[in-house]
Amino acid sequence: MEMNDIFRTPTLPGFSPTGKDGDVVLVSFVRLARNFRQLPFPGRAGFQQLQAVASMAASLQGDLENAFGESFDLIDMNAITPLEREVLAEKHLVSQSFLQNPQYRLVLVSQDRRISVMVNEDDHLRIQGQAPGLDLNTPLEAVSKVDDTVESRQDMAFDEDFGYLTACPTNLGTGLRASVLLHLPGLVYTRNMNNIINISPQLGLAVRGLYGDDREVVGNIFIMSNQLTLGFSEKEIIDNLKSAVTEIIAHERRARKAIELYRKDRLADDVWRAYGILRYARYLSQKEALELISKVRLGMDMHLIDEVDEKCYDGLLIGGRTSFLQNAAGSDNMSGAEVDKLRADMVRRILMAYRAEGRTGA
Amino acid sequence: MEMNDIFRTPTLPGFSPTGKDGDVVLVSFVRLARNFRQLPFPGRAGFQQLQAVASMAASLQGDLENAFGESFDLIDMNAITPLEREVLAEKHLVSQSFLQNPQYRLVLVSQDRRISVMVNEDDHLRIQGQAPGLDLNTPLEAVSKVDDTVESRQDMAFDEDFGYLTACPTNLGTGLRASVLLHLPGLVYTRNMNNIINISPQLGLAVRGLYGDDREVVGNIFIMSNQLTLGFSEKEIIDNLKSAVTEIIAHERRARKAIELYRKDRLADDVWRAYGILRYARYLSQKEALELISKVRLGMDMHLIDEVDEKCYDGLLIGGRTSFLQNAAGSDNMSGAEVDKLRADMVRRILMAYRAEGRTGA
Numbered sequence: 001m002e003m004n005d006i007f008r009t010p011t012l013p014g015f016s017p018t019g020k021d022g023d024v025v026l027v028s029f030v031r032l033a034r035n036f037r038q039l040p041f042p043g044r045a046g047f048q049q050l051q052a053v054a055s056m057a058a059s060l061q062g063d064l065e066n067a068f069g070e071s072f073d074l075i076d077m078n079a080i081t082p083l084e085r086e087v088l089a090e091k092h093l094v095s096q097s098f099l100q101n102p103q104y105r106l107v108l109v110s111q112d113r114r115i116s117v118m119v120n121e122d123d124h125l126r127i128q129g130q131a132p133g134l135d136l137n138t139p140l141e142a143v144s145k146v147d148d149t150v151e152s153r154q155d156m157a158f159d160e161d162f163g164y165l166t167a168c169p170t171n172l173g174t175g176l177r178a179s180v181l182l183h184l185p186g187l188v189y190t191r192n193m194n195n196i197i198n199i200s201p202q203l204g205l206a207v208r209g210l211y212g213d214d215r216e217v218v219g220n221i222f223i224m225s226n227q228l229t230l231g232f233s234e235k236e237i238i239d240n241l242k243s244a245v246t247e248i249i250a251h252e253r254r255a256r257k258a259i260e261l262y263r264k265d266r267l268a269d270d271v272w273r274a275y276g277i278l279r280y281a282r283y284l285s286q287k288e289a290l291e292l293i294s295k296v297r298l299g300m301d302m303h304l305i306d307e308v309d310e311k312c313y314d315g316l317l318i319g320g321r322t323s324f325l326q327n328a329a330g331s332d333n334m335s336g337a338e339v340d341k342l343r344a345d346m347v348r349r350i351l352m353a354y355r356a357e358g359r360t361g362a
Numbered sequence: 363m364e365m366n367d368i369f370r371t372p373t374l375p376g377f378s379p380t381g382k383d384g385d386v387v388l389v390s391f392v393r394l395a396r397n398f399r400q401l402p403f404p405g406r407a408g409f410q411q412l413q414a415v416a417s418m419a420a421s422l423q424g425d426l427e428n429a430f431g432e433s434f435d436l437i438d439m440n441a442i443t444p445l446e447r448e449v450l451a452e453k454h455l456v457s458q459s460f461l462q463n464p465q466y467r468l469v470l471v472s473q474d475r476r477i478s479v480m481v482n483e484d485d486h487l488r489i490q491g492q493a494p495g496l497d498l499n500t501p502l503e504a505v506s507k508v509d510d511t512v513e514s515r516q517d518m519a520f521d522e523d524f525g526y527l528t529a530c531p532t533n534l535g536t537g538l539r540a541s542v543l544l545h546l547p548g549l550v551y552t553r554n555m556n557n558i559i560n561i562s563p564q565l566g567l568a569v570r571g572l573y574g575d576d577r578e579v580v581g582n583i584f585i586m587s588n589q590l591t592l593g594f595s596e597k598e599i600i601d602n603l604k605s606a607v608t609e610i611i612a613h614e615r616r617a618r619k620a621i622e623l624y625r626k627d628r629l630a631d632d633v634w635r636a637y638g639i640l641r642y643a644r645y646l647s648q649k650e651a652l653e654l655i656s657k658v659r660l661g662m663d664m665h666l667i668d669e670v671d672e673k674c675y676d677g678l679l680i681g682g683r684t685s686f687l688q689n690a691a692g693s694d695n696m697s698g699a700e701v702d703k704l705r706a707d708m709v710r711r712i713l714m715a716y717r718a719e720g721r722t723g724a
Binding site for chain 2: 265266268269272273275276277278279280281282283341344
């Protein structure tokens with residue numbers, strides 16, 4: 001039941017639109033890279049060593065449950081279907097690269113889905129926490145607590161000079177990566193996104209579109225994260241990201257204000273048309289759905305649309321993903337058109353479920 | 363009040379979708395051209411003669427009311443605003459050419475809006491009747507009854523050899539023109555319309571798009587009418603049109619069946635998206651509105667869409683016309699965008715009013 005739940009419920013708890021600066025920042029992530037002492041990094045480990053890491057990590061389940069006072073699911077990536085693995089990635093609980101080889105790979109996921117620990121990704125442990133809106137402290141506290149629990153049981157690979165040792169040198173030191181998902185339709189529409197993407201490396205930050213490919217960003221969602229860890233404290237990393245994000249939030253809001261000033265009615269038209277198509281289409285490609293969902297979300301944030309509750313958002317985003325839909329339908333052998341039909345069905349169902357009462361849009 | 367009604371109510375009584383073959387034939391028209399004896403045709407008449415014609419026609423109001431047992435509005439084209447004149451044309455109660463010079467021009471309109479008599483158009487009297495669906499007999503009976511009423515009072519220009527004399531020789535004889543408005547999305551989508559347009563002259567018929575220009579038909583609505591009158595009886599003219607229309611209806615239905623067979627789901631997607639946009643857009647151009655309305659109507663006829671009652675159709679068609687909207691807003695000095703906004707408002711209001719109860723589209 002609980003296992004089904006994680007694969008079949010179209011929700012992303014971290015994506016609640018009620019977080020701080022939630023009109024721009026969808027979710028904040030903090031991730032720690034940790035390795036057990038005296039065992040090689042997964043990329044260089046043999047099967048027995050990978051198995052040893054997996055066993056050590058699995059034995060932490062009870063400790064984590066005690067520490068957090070809630071249950072943790074222990075998911076063996078080798079014991080679930082390829083579609084279920086994809087769903088975990090679509091839900092941001094594991095990385096895409098974690099899916100490639102499921103052997104000896106586990107993931108621990110807290111019941112509230114805000115903490116996940118990948119075992120035998122690039123590092124022995126990748127401890128991730130998430131929170132809605134711009135809030136890096138809550139996930140930092142959560143992953144630190146996981147780390148404390150782990151370190152109270154196990155010796156970790158730590159060096160006096162380098163700090164925590166990690167498979168990739170860019171993670172050396174704190175092993176911390178902080179990132180935020182940003183919804184930036186205003187900056188995209190006003191053609192300011194490229195400036196921000198170009199200037200980010202100079203600030204030690206990376207920005208890229210979450211969906212689409214390099215040439216094309218889909219759905220106006222960007223992920224921004226720190227690039228370097230060595231030589232910086234956890235606080236410095238997080239403060240640096242937070243101040244950059246605060247700047248971007250201000251830019252995004254200015255862009256939205258400009259749109260509101262100069263073409264509010266046309267924007268409302270765009271937003272309502274997007275809603276009308278989502279509400280009634282019988283086929284939706286993932287790309288079109290993400291673009292339309294972005295417009296509707298912008299419309300909700302700008303109070304242009306009142307017919308649907310903003311709580312629909314994470315459902316639309318995760319419920320409309322291809323693997324989630326295929327997994328829910330119990331088939332990984334569907335045509336693109338079949339998936340597009342399921343997607344349209346799911347989107348309509350979610351919009352109906354979150355229809356704001358007594359509002360008509362008329 | 364009654365006068366306001368004709369200019370401000372977004373209805374076209376002849377366009378009820380309940381008529382015979384109403385899935386293809388929107389409305390049937392019959393028109394008689396008649397001229398009073400001893401007065402020149404309007405194109406050659408002086409002001410006094412035009413005034414004489416107008417007076418003779420106006421004096422018929424009471425006779426018509428007695429004959430039909432319902433009131434007739436007598437509208438002086440010179441006493442109403444340019445926008446109101448345009449509304450009469452948009453409602454198919456007068457011809458477009460009737461608007462150019464309103465002086466000495468009247469129109470008599472029955473209370474049920476199914477009979478109208480233009481005075482001093484190309485002929486002294488143009489008597490028009492309309493009925494929903496494929497039904498040329500009902501309007502033929504109505505216009506004949508008007509004609510009988512007129513001829514019981516006045517001598518008409520009639521020649522033993524030529525029959526009724528008319529300003530344009532193509533109307534000589536019966537003075538009768540029969541026409542039908544056809545909704546032919548199936549033939550348009552399957553690219554068969556050109557064949558029908560090309561072959562029509564050989565059958566003595568003319569077909570043209572009702573909206574759009576020569577190069578482009580908008581909204582898939584066509585008007586088909588007889589071209590010749592001289593040498594044919596009323597019955598022959600009407601039977602000829604009826605048999606051609608019956609053919610076209612069969613072709614259109616076959617085209618729809620083919621679409622249903624090969625891409626019903628995609629058509630449903632088209633239809634529902636069109637409905638979604640009409641239902642929520644904040645700006646609609648006349649062209650876009652007509653295209654979307656055509657899709658929704660097709661969807662209703664093919665039972666693909668159940669959320670809105672088909673009775674909405676004439677309201678969408680007439681309520682979305684530019685002059686109607688401007689007249690309702692009391693301004694003939696609006697930007698295109700302002701009209702498009704009014705159009706979207708009107709369309710949403712009508713769709714809400716005709717929302718089929720308890721149906722969700724989900």
